[in-house]
Amino acid sequence: MSRMPKNAAIALAASASLALLATACTGQSQTAASDDPNAKTTITFWHGWSAPAEVKAIQENVDSFEKAHPNITVKVVGNINDDKLNQALRAGGSKGPDVVSSFTTSNIGKFCSSGAFLDLKPFIEKSKLDLDKVIPKPMLDYTQFEGTRCALPLLGDAYGLYYNKDAFEKAGIKSPPKTWSEFAKVAKKLTKSKGDSYEQLGFMPTYHGYETVVDHYMSQWDHAYFDKDGKSNIAKDPAFAEMFTYQKKLIDDLGGFAKLEKYRNTFGDEWGAEHPFHKGQVAMQLDGEWRLGMAKDAVGSDFEIGTAPLPVADDEVDEYGKGFLSGTIIGIAPQSKKQNAAWELVKYLTTDTAAVVSFANAIHNVPSTFEALKSPDLEVDPAFKTFIDIAQHPKSNTPPASINGSTYQTTLQDFGYQYESGKAKDLKAGLEKTAEQIDRDIEQAK
Numbered sequence: 018m019s020r021m022p023k024n025a026a027i028a029l030a031a032s033a034s035l036a037l038l039a040t041a042c043t044g045q046s047q048t049a050a051s052d053d054p055n056a057k058t059t060i061t062f063w064h065g066w067s068a069p070a071e072v073k074a075i076q077e078n079v080d081s082f083e084k085a086h087p088n089i090t091v092k093v094v095g096n097i098n099d100d101k102l103n104q105a106l107r108a109g110g111s112k113g114p115d116v117v118s119s120f121t122t123s124n125i126g127k128f129c130s131s132g133a134f135l136d137l138k139p140f141i142e143k144s145k146l147d148l149d150k151v152i153p154k155p156m157l158d159y160t161q162f163e164g165t166r167c168a169l170p171l172l173g174d175a176y177g178l179y180y181n182k183d184a185f186e187k188a189g190i191k192s193p194p195k196t197w198s199e200f201a202k203v204a205k206k207l208t209k210s211k212g213d214s215y216e217q218l219g220f221m222p223t224y225h226g227y228e229t230v231v232d233h234y235m236s237q238w239d240h241a242y243f244d245k246d247g248k249s250n251i252a253k254d255p256a257f258a259e260m261f262t263y264q265k266k267l268i269d270d271l272g273g274f275a276k277l278e279k280y281r282n283t284f285g286d287e288w289g290a291e292h293p294f295h296k297g298q299v300a301m302q303l304d305g306e307w308r309l310g311m312a313k314d315a316v317g318s319d320f321e322i323g324t325a326p327l328p329v330a331d332d333e334v335d336e337y338g339k340g341f342l343s344g345t346i347i348g349i350a351p352q353s354k355k356q357n358a359a360w361e362l363v364k365y366l367t368t369d370t371a372a373v374v375s376f377a378n379a380i381h382n383v384p385s386t387f388e389a390l391k392s393p394d395l396e397v398d399p400a401f402k403t404f405i406d407i408a409q410h411p412k413s414n415t416p417p418a419s420i421n422g423s424t425y426q427t428t429l430q431d432f433g434y435q436y437e438s439g440k441a442k443d444l445k446a447g448l449e450k451t452a453e454q455i456d457r458d459i460e461q462a463k
Contacts, residue, residue, distance in 0.1 A: 050140075050356035059090040060355050062362060063105070063114040065345075066380075067096040074379030078372050082365045089358050091116075099124065106133050106350060115353040116362050118171060122343045123416065123423035126162045130420050134167035134348035140360040141166065151368055155342045155413050156385050162418040169367040172382040173344035174305040175407040176233055178328075179312065182321040184217065184300040193325035195337045197237070200328040201267055207300040208271055215272070215280050218293075220301040222267045223277055224433045227287045228303045231433045232416050232426055234260050236341035238330045242417055242425070247459070249452035251429060252445070259330070261444055265437055274438050290315040303327060306404035310381045324403040326410075339412035340404075344385060383408045421462035425455040 052058070062079065066072055072095050079091045094114070099121050105113045117134065128134040141148065148157055148166075156170040180193055188207055194200040200220075207219030224230055240256035243249060251257045268274050284298065285291020288311075294302040295315035302308070312322055326338045347367060349359045365372055373389035376382075378396045383404055389395065390405060397405060407413055419425050432451040435441035 050360070052355045052357045054357035054361055055088060056358075057088045058355055058358050059092060060115040060353075060358050060362060061092045061094065061113075062116040062118075063094045063097040063102060064118045065095070065097055065120050071380050074376055077379070078366060078376050079362075081372060081375075082362055085365065086361055089361060091362060103133075106352070113352055114350050115355050115359040116347065117350050118345055118347040120345055121423070122159045122346055123418070123426060125159060125168060125346060126418035126420050127422045128346075128348070129162035129165040129167040129418070132351055135351045135353075135356065137166050137169065137348065137360075137363075140349075140356075140364075144360075144364060146364075146368065151386050151388075153385075153387065153390075153409060154411075155408075155415055156344060159343065159415045159418065160346050162420075168346040168348040169363060170385040171345040171347040171367055172373070172377055172380070173342055173385045173408055174307070175383050175404040175413070176228070176236070176303060176305050176327065176341040177403050177407055178325045179294055179302040179304055179308060180323045180325065181294075181297065181300045182323045184297070184320070185323070193323065194328050196331045196334055197263055197328045198331050201263075201270065204267065204301065205270055210272065213276060213279070214283075215298075217297065218277075218280060218299045219271065220267075220303075221277065221281060221284075221293070221299050222264055222271065223274065223281060224264075224430060224437055225278070226281060227284070227292070228305070231260075231430050233303060233341050234264060235416075236339070236414050237327050239333055239336070249425065249455040249459075251455070252448040252452040256330070257448060258444055261433065261436055261448075264433075268437055306383055306401065307381050309400055309404075322400060324400045326403065326407055336412045338406060339410045339414070340407035342408060342413050342415045344382070419459060419462075421458055424458050424462075428455050428458065 064075055066075055075095070076093060079093055083089065083091060099119055102117055102119060106117070119128070152170060156173055160166065160168040160170050178193060184207055190203055190206065194203045204219030204222075207217065209216040221227070222229060235257070238256040238260055241250050241254050244253070268277060271277060284293045285296065292311070292315065293299045294304075294308075295312055297320065309322070309324065316322060326340055329337050329339065347363055349356055349363060353359050366376075367373070368386060370386065370388045370392055371394075373384050373386050374392045374394050377384040377389065378394075381401070384390045384392070384395060390409060416426055429451055432441065432447055436444060436447060441447045
């Protein structure tokens with residue numbers, strides 16, 4: 018999938034655009050729909066995919082839905098980002114969407130609490146769906162907020178480690194590292210300096226690096242962003258200080274922040290053939306499952322690609338195999354006058370095994386139901402199986418939803434930039450100040 022980069026700028030932009038949405042909605046989702054799902058009707062589905070292969074894949078799934086539901090015609094509109102979605106949901110009216118989707122899982126707290134996405138509970142109960150038996154728990158977690166389920170997962174993303182097998186062999190490294198201390202040794206062994214730059218870098222550890230953001234690192238430590246009272250826990254949970262300390266030391270050990278940033282500025286587009294992993298500029302890369310197809314196309318026979326779970330904290334080696342999860346979320350616009358028909362499409366796209374499998378195969382994402390994950394029709398080679406396993410690992414996780422969306426993650430990420438660069442020197446004081454800011458922002462959002 019041509020997914021947007023996981024960086025703070027995009028998270029902040031999405032958060033800002035939804036701030037208006039939260040105030041524009043009533044905060045109350047309708048609890049019943051009166052339209053006849055068997056009547057002949059047309060519904061509109063807005064999604065964010067834009068690449069030709071992705072657009073074709075979603076249209077094929079919609080075509081299959083229409084064959085199974087001949088009374089419902091679906092008008093599909095692609096390349097819809099959260100800003101466009103926000104404007105449409107605020108405006109309402111007959112020209113707006115009936116079924117809506119978003120790549121921004123971190124905004125589920127806003128979608129659910131503001132009523133921007135309809136509460137799906139009545140529809141789920143009417144369809145007698147036992148979601149715990151249909152969808153893996155982490156994916157259920159990131160599609161609800163404080164008991165309100167306003168979305169379902171439409172395929173998922175699992176993050177792991179990509180590595181250059183040829184570079185490993187040349188360096189005498191037998192297997193991918195399982196702990197962070199092992200990872201640091203491997204990263205240093207794979208790094209070849211060249212003056213004030215690099216011939217090859219073992220791993221780009223900075224938070225401005227592709228996908229090496231705070232929440233992706235934190236997924237590999239047992240941690241809790243908030244305490245039982247909903248207050249920020251980042252200054253009290255030692256896992257956060259441990260992660261920041263580790264990442265800063267890795268930066269220092271690999272040449273220092275300034276040298277790494279200079280090298281990072283030579284990298285090509287994250288979503289193109291010039292990605293630094295494709296070109297051999299870095300020997301290891303943190304990334305999602307979609308990178309596999311892109312890398313194979315770009316690398317060709319230049320080197321063999323390996324995949325593995327990301328390392329875990331040294332004292333949590335029994336949890337090796339877990340990873341960061343996210344994905345596309347899909348729901349119903351509360352202004353829709355055709356909610357029962359809209360639900361039929363949402364239910365089909367998210368729970369029909371054939372539909373989920375065919376879409377996953379087409380865009381190389383992780384299926385979002387147990388049956389699809391185990392389907393014999395799912396195209397799984399050994400490298401892709403890594404991500405299938407991560408998606409099903411009981412300790413795989415995603416940051417908890419918040420009423421103000423991804424704001425708390427952006428705030429913590431901003432502190433990360435300050436700390437890794439040396440501008441903020443007191444880790445304890447910095448985390449305490451950041452926690453206070455997170456609490457103020459959440460309180461203000463309420």
